[in-house]
Amino acid sequence: MKILLEAKNLSKEYVKTTGFFSRTSTSIKALDNLSINIKKGITLAVVGESGSGKSTLAKSLIRLVEIDKGSITFKKRNMRTISGVELKATRKNIQMIFQDPYASLNPRMKIINIMEEPLKIHDIGNFKTQYSKILSMVKRVGLEEEDLLKYPHQFSGGQRQRIGIARALILEPELVICDEPVSALDVSVQAQIIQLLKSLQKEFGLTYLFITHDLRIVRHIADEVIVMKDGKLIEQGKTDIIFRSPKTKYTKELLASIPGNLLKRK
Amino acid sequence: MKNSILAINNLKVFPSNNSRLKLVKNISLNLKKGKTLCIVGESGSGKSLTALSVMQLLSSQLSMSGSIIFEGVNLVNLTKEEIRKRRGKDIAMIFQEPMTSLNPVLTIGYQIEEAIIVHGNFLKSELNKRVEELLTIVGIPKDRINSYPDELSGGQRQRVMIAMAISCSPKLLIADEPTTALDVTVQAQILNLLNDLKLKFEMTMLFITHDFGVVEDIADDVAVMYQGKIVEQGKVVNVLKKPKHPYTKALLDCVPDPHGKKDLNPIDYSALKRAME
Numbered sequence: 271m272k273i274l275l276e277a278k279n280l281s282k283e284y285v286k287t288t289g290f291f292s293r294t295s296t297s298i299k300a301l302d303n304l305s306i307n308i309k310k311g312i313t314l315a316v317v318g319e320s321g322s323g324k325s326t327l328a329k330s331l332i333r334l335v336e337i338d339k340g341s342i343t344f345k346k347r348n349m350r351t352i353s354g355v356e357l358k359a360t361r362k363n364i365q366m367i368f369q370d371p372y373a374s375l376n377p378r379m380k381i382i383n384i385m386e387e388p389l390k391i392h393d394i395g396n397f398k399t400q401y402s403k404i405l406s407m408v409k410r411v412g413l414e415e416e417d418l419l420k421y422p423h424q425f426s427g428g429q430r431q432r433i434g435i436a437r438a439l440i441l442e443p444e445l446v447i448c449d450e451p452v453s454a455l456d457v458s459v460q461a462q463i464i465q466l467l468k469s470l471q472k473e474f475g476l477t478y479l480f481i482t483h484d485l486r487i488v489r490h491i492a493d494e495v496i497v498m499k500d501g502k503l504i505e506q507g508k509t510d511i512i513f514r515s516p517k518t519k520y521t522k523e524l525l526a527s528i529p530g531n532l533l534k535r536k
Numbered sequence: 537m538k539n540s541i542l543a544i545n546n547l548k549v550f551p552s553n554n555s556r557l558k559l560v561k562n563i564s565l566n567l568k569k570g571k572t573l574c575i576v577g578e579s580g581s582g583k584s585l586t587a588l589s590v591m592q593l594l595s596s597q598l599s600m601s602g603s604i605i606f607e608g609v610n611l612v613n614l615t616k617e618e619i620r621k622r623r624g625k626d627i628a629m630i631f632q633e634p635m636t637s638l639n640p641v642l643t644i645g646y647q648i649e650e651a652i653i654v655h656g657n658f659l660k661s662e663l664n665k666r667v668e669e670l671l672t673i674v675g676i677p678k679d680r681i682n683s684y685p686d687e688l689s690g691g692q693r694q695r696v697m698i699a700m701a702i703s704c705s706p707k708l709l710i711a712d713e714p715t716t717a718l719d720v721t722v723q724a725q726i727l728n729l730l731n732d733l734k735l736k737f738e739m740t741m742l743f744i745t746h747d748f749g750v751v752e753d754i755a756d757d758v759a760v761m762y763q764g765k766i767v768e769q770g771k772v773v774n775v776l777k778k779p780k781h782p783y784t785k786a787l788l789d790c791v792p793d794p795h796g797k798k799d800l801n802p803i804d805y806s807a808l809k810r811a812m813e
Contacts, residue, residue: 461790464792483720487792526724530749530752530793
């Protein structure tokens with residue numbers, strides 16, 4: 271299978287200065303010599319507890335966070351050295367969906383403007399073609415034409431996440447990074463959004479990097495999994511295999527904490 | 537019922553200025569002593585309003601009718617002062633967001649102490665010992681007594697909330713989505729802690745959640761709420777394994793199972809409406 275993105279030996283350290291005149295400093299390794307490959311067309315899930323570095327990993331791949339060491343190659347381009355036009359073109363190809371649909375949409379912009387912005391930034395189409403593109407995408411994620419003139423606060427959490435998805439997909443990216451996209455949602459809405467993401471993947475041939483702490487969702491959506499802890503890669507492999515025969519103690523512990531398993535474990 | 541500790545009868549909750557719009561529609565529930573009853577439902581189903589009604593903590597814009605009998609006393613008829621004395625002492629509550637429930641500028645030791653002083657009868661000299669004892673019970677090292685909430689992790693903050701809630705040995709603990717904001721591993725720890733405390737102190741729990749996995753872990757009995765009504769209730773094994781109501785079935789179909797065997801089916805509300813008619 272073709273490799274879409276290859277990250278090698280990523281390291282990132284956050285330094286926190288404390289004490290009088292910031293004389294003492296402690297550092298946290300958010301990424302510790304971590305390497306991953308993302309194959310084209312699959313869903314790779316990244317699981318780990320909060321603080322394991324999974325969001326830092328996601329952000330570093332699109333250079334929202336600059337890593338200290340390591341290399342990132344996306345479609346044979348070195349992500350760490352490109353700049354200007356090339357970086358912009360690459361970022362168009364990698365889009366992100368965020369956890370909190372309340373915080374990731376500008377409350378002062380109508381949906382039409384939220385959707386238009388990425389097209390304008392990347393100078394795609396004219397006014398007319400932009401509108402028809404937006405309309406078909408918004409309909410595809412399950413919203414209506416009249417919704418375009420509304421503001422984010424007029425939507426429910428699930429609908430806002432649909433808008434976030436539409437905004438990410440309007441640029442026709444190849445890789446979509448989903449950072450806990452359903453963690454803030456009710457189970458029923460969660461099921462809708464997961465089904466939507468799955469069908470969009472089929473339709474547009476998307477590759478997902480799916481960050482979550484809920485292993486039940488991993489089982490449903492991911493082809494491959496990597497398990498992270500303290501910035502390190504603990505275990506990786508095909509979803510079925512990891513669930514059936516986890517090798518490390520930590521992965522076993524994670525699997526045991528899936529809700530609905532507690533009593534059986536005792 | 538003999539071993540009933542809390543009986544909610546015909547509870548209705550509505551906006552004070554529009555009594556025809558019912559947010560909670562005539563529900564009745566019975567909590568057995570020493571058992572955990574879970575209320576499951578989506579957001580907006582009225583589960584939190586039900587919990588707040590028991591505590592008599594509804595917003596001033598909302599009114600309620602019906603009776604809430606706690607150990608033979610109708611809480612609805614109590615004066616503000618009388619209910620205040622029971623809150624925290626007989627009935628305690630923990631919430632979803634531990635950070636918003638804790639005061640950021642006071643140490644956790646002080647805040648737990650405060651909970652004891654308000655309701656309990658402890659000598660001043662014994663207070664410190666009692667706080668340390670509570671911290672140990674909920675699994676926080678004693679030397680964290682002078683820590684501030686922001687110095688603790690999400691799971692530890694929820695442990696502090698639990699320590700405050702159990703400080704006066706309440707008979708009933710109401711937990712409103714206490715693990716929803718936590719990681720799975722921490723969630724498992726907190727659920728285990730609550731289960732242990734329930735057995736140790738013979739507490740009764742009213743537990744609110746939207747996650748059937750959590751229900752399976754913690755509940756003895758379960759009530760499923762939809763649009764302000766209880767559509768199904770019973771023993772947890774019966775409801776989970778043999779759901780009768782179409783809504784319970786639909787909601788169970790949304791829960792991703794850990795084996796990945798069944799497909800996720802989002803609720804088809806129009807089909808559900810037809811099925812319920």
